[in-house]
Amino acid sequence: MNPTNPQSPIPNPQSAIRNPQSAIVNPQSVAPWRDRLFPNHEWVLMLVLLFECGIFSLSGDNFLTSANAFEVTRLSVEIGLLALALTPVIITGGIDLSVGSMVGLAAVVLGSLWRDAGLPLPLAAAAALLCGLTGGGLNALVIARLNFPPLIVTLGTFSLFRGIAEGLTRGIENYSGFPPEFLFWGQGHVGGVVPTQLFVLIAAIAGCSWWVHRTTAGRSLYAIGHSAEGARYAGIEVARRLTFVYLLSGLASSLAAVIYVAHLGQAKSDAGTGYELKTGCV
Amino acid sequence: MKIGRYKREISAALAYAALLALVGLAAPSFFSAANLRDLALNNAPALIVATGMTMVILAGQIDISVGSQFAVCSVAAGWLAKAGVPVPLLLPCGVVIGAAMGAVNGILVSRLRLPSIIVTLAMLVAWRDALRWTTQGAWLQDLPGNFQWFGLGQTAGQWLIVVIALAVVAGFGWTLYNLGAGRAIYAVGSDAEAARLTGIEPPRVVFGVFVLMGALVGLASLLNAVRFSAVPGNAGLGLELKAVAAAVVGGTAITGGRGTLAGTLIGAALLGTVGTALTFLGVNPFWEKAVQGAIILAALVSDAALDRLWIDDFGLRIADCECQMNPTNRKSASERGG
Known part of the structure; x- marks a missing residue:
C-alpha cells in the first residue's frame, strides 16, 4: 500500500520468530506495562468503549445493569x-x-x-x-x-x-x-x-x-x-x-x-x- | 499488436460469447430488442462505477465505499430536485457531490498514506449510516414530474443513459491509453517509486483517481435514480463488490498496473447478463450469485492456466521467463495479481 516505504513497523520479527521465549522474556520485559499488555494502542479503544458506556448509562436508566451487559455480549x-x-x-x-x-x-x-x-x-x-x-x-x-x-x-x-x-x-x-x-x-x-x-x-x-x-x-x-x-x-x-x-x-x-x-x-x-x-x- | 498481451480480455470475451451462444440456442427470445434494452439499462450504472473502479485498481488502490457514495448521491439529487433545482443541473450537482466524497478518500489515502482498503471501509460505513440517520430509512417520494428520465420521456431517456455509459467507457479507455495522465495511472500502479523517479507525482495521481471515482459514482447514481419515480435510501448496496468483480473478471490485476477498460466492459457485461440468462435457460435466478462467484474463481484459475500456454513477444513462455528470473519465487502468481 505504501511502496516508497517498504519497511513495515513490526518490531524485530526475526528474533521473535526464531526464539519466541526470548521475545517474551528479554526485550519486552523492560517495556512499560501498558506497551506489554496493549502493543498496538488497544487502550485507546478501551477508553472509547468506556466513554461510550458512560454516555449510554447517563442517557438511559437500565443500560448500566449486569443483565444488560450480558445481553450485549450475547449479541456480539x-x-x-x-x-x-x-x-x-x-x-x-x-x-x-x-x-x-x-x-x-x-x-x-x-x-x-x-x-x-x-x-x-x-x-x-x-x-x-x-x-x-x-x-x-x-x-x-x-x-x-x-x-x-x-x-x-x-x-x-x-x-x-x-x-x-x-x-x-x-x-x-x-x-x-x-x-x-x-x-x-x-x-x-x-x-x-x-x-x-x-x-x-x-x-x-x-x-x-x-x-x-x-x-x-x-x-x-x-x-x-x-x-x-x-x-x-x-x-x-x-x-x-x-x-x-x-x-x-x-x-x-x-x-x-x-x-x-x-x-x-x-x-x-x-x-x-x-x-x-x-x-x-x- | 501483440495478441498475447490481451489474453485475459480475450478469454473473458470468449466466455461471454459462449454464454450468449448457449442462451441463443436454448432461448432465442433472449435477443429480443426489449430484453437487450433492459439489460443495457440495468447494467449501465454498474458499468460506469466499474470504469472508475478499474482506474482505482490500476493505480494500485481500491475503493469499497462506492456503494455508500452511490446512495448519498442518489438521495442528494432527489433532495435537490424537490428543492427546485432545475433538472439539467442535477447531473453536474451529482458529479460534484460524488467528486467531493472521492476527494475525502483521496486525501486520506494519498496525503496521510493510509491503506485505501481501510479508509474506504470506514467511509463505506460512515456514509451509509449517516444517510440512514438523515433519511430515517424513508424513500424520497413526490419528486417533480420531470425528474424521471430527465423530463425527456422514456425512450429518449433510456437511450441517453446507455449512450452516456458507453461514452464514459470509450472516453476513459482512450484517455488511459493515449494521454500522459492515463499512462501515469499505469505507471503508479506498476511501481510508484519508479514512477516518482520519472517525474510523476504518485500522491497526485492517486488523489485524482479517487476524485474521478467519486465523480463517476455521482454520474452513475443519477443515471440510476432517474429510472424510477422515487429514490430509495438504500441504493447501491453491494455495488463495490460488483464493480471490483467486473474489473477482475475483465482481466485487471488487483495489484495494479495491468488491465484495460475493454476488459472491464466485457466483465461487467458477463456478470450483468448471467442472472437474466439463467432465467431464460429455465434455471432458478436465485443461483445467480453462485454462478457469478464461480465465474470469478474460473477467471482466476484460467488466468494461471493461460500464463503457462501463451508465448510472449520474445518467443518464451511467460511462466518460464519468470522462473528463470527468480527460480525460487513461488509467490510470483499472487504478486502479478493472477
Missing part, C-alpha cells in the same frame, strides 16, 4: 467469533470476505439437513461445521496452493457461498421450529444470567490468543504478514500455515452460524449479510 458472540478467526488471516496480510456468506450457507445447511433430510440436530450441526471447513478449504486451496490474492478469491467465494445458500432455499425457505434444547445454545442462560454462547466465545478467544501469541506456529503468522517470501526462506511452511488460517476462518464462520440459528431460532439464506465488513472493522 457471532461477530466476535468471526472477528477472532479473521485476526490470524489479517495478520498474514490476507483477508476473508466470504465469512458472512459462509454464515448464511452453514445456517441453510443446518436447517435443511435437520428439517428436510431428517437428520438429528447434533449431526446437522456437525455437517454445518464440515461445510464451513470445506468452504475454508476452497479458499485455502486457491489462496495458499495456487497463490492467488485473498481479496479476489474470497470476493469470488463471497458470491459463491451466498449464491448456493440462496439457490438451495430458492430465496424463500426459512427453517424454524427448532427444539428448546438447541435454542438453549443461543437464547439460554447459565446460572440464570450468563448467556450460554458466551462460554463458546471465551473458549475460542482463549484458544486463539494462546495459539497466536504463545506458539511458534502462531507467531510465524506475523512473519508471513511481514514478508511471505522472507518467512519461506526462514523455514516457515507458508502454504501450510495459510491453509490452516483459512480453514479456521471457515470453521469459525460455521460455528457462528450454528449459534446464530440457535439465537434467532430460524435459518435463512440471508443470515450474516454484511458480516464480512463489520468483522473487518472489528
Whole structure:
C-alpha cells in the first residue's frame, strides 16, 4: 500500500520468530506495562468503549445493569467469533470476505439437513461445521496452493457461498421450529444470567490468543504478514500455515452460524449479510 | 499488436460469447430488442462505477465505499430536485457531490498514506449510516414530474443513459491509453517509486483517481435514480463488490498496473447478463450469485492456466521467463495479481 516505504513497523520479527521465549522474556520485559499488555494502542479503544458506556448509562436508566451487559455480549458472540478467526488471516496480510456468506450457507445447511433430510440436530450441526471447513478449504486451496490474492478469491467465494445458500432455499425457505434444547445454545442462560454462547466465545478467544501469541506456529503468522517470501526462506511452511488460517476462518464462520440459528431460532439464506465488513472493522 | 498481451480480455470475451451462444440456442427470445434494452439499462450504472473502479485498481488502490457514495448521491439529487433545482443541473450537482466524497478518500489515502482498503471501509460505513440517520430509512417520494428520465420521456431517456455509459467507457479507455495522465495511472500502479523517479507525482495521481471515482459514482447514481419515480435510501448496496468483480473478471490485476477498460466492459457485461440468462435457460435466478462467484474463481484459475500456454513477444513462455528470473519465487502468481 505504501511502496516508497517498504519497511513495515513490526518490531524485530526475526528474533521473535526464531526464539519466541526470548521475545517474551528479554526485550519486552523492560517495556512499560501498558506497551506489554496493549502493543498496538488497544487502550485507546478501551477508553472509547468506556466513554461510550458512560454516555449510554447517563442517557438511559437500565443500560448500566449486569443483565444488560450480558445481553450485549450475547449479541456480539457471532461477530466476535468471526472477528477472532479473521485476526490470524489479517495478520498474514490476507483477508476473508466470504465469512458472512459462509454464515448464511452453514445456517441453510443446518436447517435443511435437520428439517428436510431428517437428520438429528447434533449431526446437522456437525455437517454445518464440515461445510464451513470445506468452504475454508476452497479458499485455502486457491489462496495458499495456487497463490492467488485473498481479496479476489474470497470476493469470488463471497458470491459463491451466498449464491448456493440462496439457490438451495430458492430465496424463500426459512427453517424454524427448532427444539428448546438447541435454542438453549443461543437464547439460554447459565446460572440464570450468563448467556450460554458466551462460554463458546471465551473458549475460542482463549484458544486463539494462546495459539497466536504463545506458539511458534502462531507467531510465524506475523512473519508471513511481514514478508511471505522472507518467512519461506526462514523455514516457515507458508502454504501450510495459510491453509490452516483459512480453514479456521471457515470453521469459525460455521460455528457462528450454528449459534446464530440457535439465537434467532430460524435459518435463512440471508443470515450474516454484511458480516464480512463489520468483522473487518472489528 | 501483440495478441498475447490481451489474453485475459480475450478469454473473458470468449466466455461471454459462449454464454450468449448457449442462451441463443436454448432461448432465442433472449435477443429480443426489449430484453437487450433492459439489460443495457440495468447494467449501465454498474458499468460506469466499474470504469472508475478499474482506474482505482490500476493505480494500485481500491475503493469499497462506492456503494455508500452511490446512495448519498442518489438521495442528494432527489433532495435537490424537490428543492427546485432545475433538472439539467442535477447531473453536474451529482458529479460534484460524488467528486467531493472521492476527494475525502483521496486525501486520506494519498496525503496521510493510509491503506485505501481501510479508509474506504470506514467511509463505506460512515456514509451509509449517516444517510440512514438523515433519511430515517424513508424513500424520497413526490419528486417533480420531470425528474424521471430527465423530463425527456422514456425512450429518449433510456437511450441517453446507455449512450452516456458507453461514452464514459470509450472516453476513459482512450484517455488511459493515449494521454500522459492515463499512462501515469499505469505507471503508479506498476511501481510508484519508479514512477516518482520519472517525474510523476504518485500522491497526485492517486488523489485524482479517487476524485474521478467519486465523480463517476455521482454520474452513475443519477443515471440510476432517474429510472424510477422515487429514490430509495438504500441504493447501491453491494455495488463495490460488483464493480471490483467486473474489473477482475475483465482481466485487471488487483495489484495494479495491468488491465484495460475493454476488459472491464466485457466483465461487467458477463456478470450483468448471467442472472437474466439463467432465467431464460429455465434455471432458478436465485443461483445467480453462485454462478457469478464461480465465474470469478474460473477467471482466476484460467488466468494461471493461460500464463503457462501463451508465448510472449520474445518467443518464451511467460511462466518460464519468470522462473528463470527468480527460480525460487513461488509467490510470483499472487504478486502479478493472477
